[in-house]
Amino acid sequence: MSIALPFLAFLVASAFAAYHRLRLAVWAAMTATLLVACWLLGANHVATITAGVLVALIALPLLIPQLRKPFITTPLLGFYTKLLPPLSDTERTALESGTVGFEGQLFSGKPDWNQLLTLPKPQLTAEEQAFLDGPCEELCRMTDDWDICHVRADLPPELWDYIKRNGFFGLNIPKEYGGLGFSALMNHKVIQKLASISSVVSSTVGVPNSLGPAELLMHYGTEEQKQQYLPRLADGREVPCFALTGPFAGSDATSIPDYGIVCMGEWNGINVLGIKLTLNKRYITLAPVATLIGVAFRMYDPDGLLGDKRDIGISLALVPADTQGLEIGRRHFPLNSPFQNGPITGKDVFVPLSQLIGGEDYAGQGWRMLMECLSIGRSITLPSTASGGSKMGAVTVGSYARIRKQFGLSIGRFEGVEEALARIAGNAYATSALSEATAAAVARGENPAVPSTIAKYHCTEMGRKAAMDCMDILGGKGIILGPRNFAGRSWQAAPIAITVEGANIMTRSLMIFGQGAILCHPWVMKEMKSAQLADPVERIDQFDAALFGHIGFAISNAVRSWWFGLTGTNIGSAPGDDDTRRYFRKLNRYSAALAVMADTSMLLLGGKLKFKESLSGRLGDVLSQLYIASSMLKRHQDAGNPVGDQPLLAYAFHDAVNKIETALSGALRNFPIRPVGWLLWLVIFPLGRRAQAPSDRLGHKVASLLMTPCDARERLAEGVFTTPCANNPGGRIVSYLPKVVMAEPVERKFLKALKNSDIEALEFDAQLDEGVREGWITADERKQLEELRAITLDAIMVDDFDPEELRSAGYASLHGRIAPRAAA
Structure with a gap:
């Protein structure tokens, strides 16, 4: 033990200094102090001297600029210039055109959450x-x-x-x-x-x-x-x-x-x-x-x-x-x-x-x-379109799932439908938070190049998935087009948003991480710019500062990632209340993991990285989900941390974290240099993967929120057109939900009495008449059930047409004009 103690002191001091990002001189002084303590405590003197020599060999060349710059920095600059991927003028323009906001913190491995949480709450003026x-x-x-x-x-x-x-x-x-x-x-x-x-x-x-x-x-x-x-x-x-x-x-x-x-x-x-x-x-x-x-x-x-x-x-x-x-x-x-x-x-x-x-x-x-x-089109138009569609789908289909009954039970009570409802709600919550956060960045005068690509890709993808789940729940109601159909056109239009303003496949595999790794990284852009300076002295000085800042940054993130993985992010300071503090800790962990993966990938793959689109896409997914989760936490705080929203936040957050670990796992298992992938696995997942998809119990809570009039549901519906009117079938269905909930006890009472009776009436109106005569229900309750029947019919009915109406519709005649040209 006396032999191992000095080396243990060396490792503990190094890990502590790396975790807290202490300066090299502080690390050297702290380690030297611990080694002196080991000497006084009777540790093996040879081991203590060996550890001391090791500290001196590391610290002295790095702390003395006259040694470091000519013998370390200059050779590394030559190596770096060969490693640096060639950038075309268009690529350089794309990288230099955007600004970096909070997303830059997500690459730091140690996000400054105060920078996010002190941003002003997005609010409209009275005129707006x-x-x-x-x-x-x-x-x-x-x-x-x-x-x-x-x-x-x-x-x-x-x-x-x-x-x-x-x-x-x-x-x-x-x-x-x-x-x-x-x-x-x-x-x-x-x-x-x-x-x-x-x-x-x-x-x-x-x-x-x-x-x-x-x-x-x-x-x-x-x-x-x-x-x-x-x-x-x-x-x-x-x-x-x-x-x-x-x-x-x-x-x-x-x-x-x-x-x-x-x-x-x-x-x-x-x-x-x-x-x-x-x-x-x-x-x-x-x-x-x-x-x-x-x-x-x-x-x-x-x-x-x-x-x-x-x-x-x-x-x-x-x-x-x-x-x-x-x-x-x-x-x-x-x-x-x-x-x-x-x-x-x-x-x-x-x-x-x-x-x-x-x-x-x-x-x-x-x-x-x-x-x-x-960035305006990517930050606002397409994400906002997806947000509006997703939120409207969530509250409308949530209402429909309560109104529509099969086997005497609202279809939203079936677990299979609950799963789809929960996914719709989670996607709507995330899309709403992401689209608003990115629009708010533009409103603050930023040009959010990286968040705009994240918002465009993920909002449209989540919107498409929400539309698909809506269609699955609606069944025949969704596939029969007509004035009563509020979902079919959204489903048909979903691929359009996926395609325009840059196809989503390209956006994910090339743009998100490709831009983010350079624009958002605290050191990469500085290194690139310093390596291209004309003045040799200035080039060495600036590259020296950037390079060793980057090295310390990489070591720190490796230590932080390993420690967070080992402790399950249950230790460490973080903002938030008792419900959200653990969420911020998790994001600290994955921020460090992303930084480790980014640095390793850029160092070992260099210019080849931009051709490794699967790896780039997975790392882009990690960055994206970090940004999405951060946006949701900011939204929750801006709303006053409402207790009713906690199931929605928890579902969407756990979904994001599960996607992060899935992306990291895929990147590590397929890392081009296999031994490096194995080593990184030990750093990022020392105890294996821990994140899981949202539980069924949580999904049940979220689905219930969509089917119950409540403040959380109202907040989710903010900003969409739910006014009931002739041209808004979805708005009408939303307006029916409170009446349906109020009528359900009367309906259950009536159906129970009807089932236990021997009346022969088959028509609904005749059954109601009998119910009033028998005293099962009052006259007012009869009116309530009549209204419930009318509401239900309006919600579930679909349209039909005379064949001539369809033949004479604009598309039919358009097809007649186009077909001959296409054939020709």
Whole structure:
């Protein structure tokens, strides 16, 4: 024991210093003190001296800059520059365009939860709330999704007019330019509410307020361009679209083949310097009705009219729809969700340089401009759409599951249905928290590149899963389309959100971790930038600071990950109350595990990592679920930590943690260098995997919340259109739930008496008459049961049609026109 004691002291001091991230000098002093104590306590002197020499060999070269920089840092810099993956200009632009908020803490291994919890609670202004309760509520009342999707394949004229007159196309345009000047949070709230009644209406409003001419003009436009276009965009005189995607450039937008040649040409009768465009675009939302088109293209100057550079790069221009040579094609037909979408082509379309967004100064800056603005579409429009659909599905199907009975029991009481209800509620809770957190980041002035990709991917995926579970519970009610169907169109539209703004497969496997590992890591970007400095002294100094900060960071996270795995995160300081403190501790553990995996992967795989898409996707899942869980904890705190929400939070949190461990397990079991994977398993899972999916008992509590009028259910439904009206079958079903719950005791009493009687009446009304005569129920209770029967019928009934109605519907005639062309 006397021999082992000095080495044990060395290990304990090292682990303690690494866990608490103490400076190297502090570690050396602390270890030396412990070794002196070992000497005085009679430990083996040879072992103590050996341990002391080991401390000196580590500390002295690292603590003395004159030794460290030339003999350690300089050789490592040479190795690092060879290891550093080559970055294209477009990749570098993408990495440098975003800002880092709290998500950066999730890569630290030791998140500063105070940074998250002290963020202001997302709140609307009084003016914004009035708009949400007024014009937005009225637009929802006017919306008939069946008429839009089945009869017209378009919004009716009165809806187009109402949207334009009330400024829905100018939500975020400043008031000085005629817009409403609302925040990004308000944008989220509007889209969320509209999506709960119609995805066609929400996308129609969402596109002009996300990636499009208005957003780009507000950031980069010249004052003349702003004065000319923003007021017209705000009041709907101009309907915008943005043409980016083409047949040969989908997710890889940097490879667009569309081009513009700098030349002289005629514009409004005057010979001016401009660009002659050739383009072929598709999937352009609002293209069929657009009057002002933003176009992304590669700009060339073969005659040197602007300078020596021939390939100027990706640029953005505003092209009026009536410009000669520009052609807006026939409409695309997206999965029975007929929002306006179509192709745009053009040959030798001339526009002056003044039509470049931002003017000539921004020629060639298009990719950076897009990267800085794409986060709006990913952060707000698509996540908010998924949130609105998921939340509406949760409260509507929860009500339906209580109303609909089979075998004398509400179908929501069957355990199989309970499982689906719990998943719907968990996904709705997580989606709501994630979409609001990301919109709030934009509202604070951040450009959340990494959270926007997380929100886009996971909100749309959770929305799709919620829609699937809704359809499974509804059964025949869900698959029969008609005015009474509130879920079928959402199910049909789910793949659209998965596909647009970057296909989800690519988003998960390439973008989330690929951007996050560099943007959010506290040291990687610093190392990369320092290694590229021109001044040799400055390069060594900055790389030295970043490198050894990174080494200490990696050692600390390995120790923290192992310790948390060993103790089950039951030890350690964390914020929160008795219910949530253990959640924060778990996230501390997985943050350290993510940092260890990220550092190991980048060190050993280098530039090959970006081709290891399965590994990148799994590590992206870990980062995403950390961010989602953090958003849910912030939401819970902002709501005042309500006791009623605890089952929802617990279900969604345990689901997230189970996904984290599943992703980590998959990454370790498939790590390209197998011995390293085994070693990392011992660091991250020293006692094996512990997280499990939410229990059946917890699922039962969550499902019961959806089927019972309560504050938690009301909070989950906040922000969606549940007003009962003729055009909102889901809202009607939601409004029925309190009446159904109140009538259930009377119904049970009546059915029990009926079962034990010998009456021969078969019709429901006759049975009620007999029940009143026999004294089973009172006259008032009879009315209650009659209302319950009417409610139930309205909830479960589906529509039917005369065959001629279906043959004469817009889609039937459209098919007749398209089929011959397709055959040809």
